[in-house]
Amino acid sequence: xxxxxxxxxxxxxxxxxxxxxxxxxxxxxxxxxxxxxxxxxxxxxxxxxxxxxxxxxxxxxxxxxxxxxxxxxxxxxxxxxxxxxxxxxxxxxxxxxxxxxxxxxxxxxxxxxxxxxxxxxxxxxxxxxxxxxxxxxxxxxxxxxxxxxxxxxxxxxxxxxxxxxxxxxxxxxxxxxxxxxxxxxxxxxxxxxxxxxxxxxxx
Numbered sequence: 001x002x003x004x005x006x007x008x009x010x011x012x013x014x015x016x017x018x019x020x021x022x023x024x025x026x027x028x029x030x031x032x033x034x035x036x037x038x039x040x041x042x043x044x045x046x047x048x049x050x051x052x053x054x055x056x057x058x059x060x061x062x063x064x065x066x067x068x069x070x071x072x073x074x075x076x077x078x079x080x081x082x083x084x085x086x087x088x089x090x091x092x093x094x095x096x097x098x099x100x101x102x103x104x105x106x107x108x109x110x111x112x113x114x115x116x117x118x119x120x121x122x123x124x125x126x127x128x129x130x131x132x133x134x135x136x137x138x139x140x141x142x143x144x145x146x147x148x149x150x151x152x153x154x155x156x157x158x159x160x161x162x163x164x165x166x167x168x169x170x171x172x173x174x175x176x177x178x179x180x181x182x183x184x185x186x187x188x189x190x191x192x193x194x195x196x197x198x199x200x201x202x203x
Contacts, residue, residue: 107191
């Protein structure tokens, strides 16, 4: 009896060990099965997906790109050619006008004033005024500018022997053939009759 009981005890211990091993193997299989299971897909709502993206208006995508090319280049070329043509005309007019002109005006005394205006091609102007009283002549230096319409301005800012003048002597002339006819001038200094100066032969 004791031998049987002892045998059963040994068998019970073996069975218990076998059960423990079986449970351990089952648990390991369950873990492995859990690791191999596919991950559940993450569902993102459409509102959440679009929340971070900047809004783009449909009109902005459909707006045509500005035309860069030939029209703009052609317009600029026309403007440039027009400016170049005006400058060329002004230069040609200056070449025609440059020279020495002389005339008399009934102002400044009984004998009037004798004027000699020299217009250099580089834009320098000189006016010599003789009052006809035996005194020294007045020499004024400045600049002149011609325009395509045949007009020109003369601004004489410096008087020889006196320096810069507070108020420059200013004329606006119209070029007419061999003559310069004043359209604007100082009437107090040169009289009310428009000064008319004729081109002089080159020395």
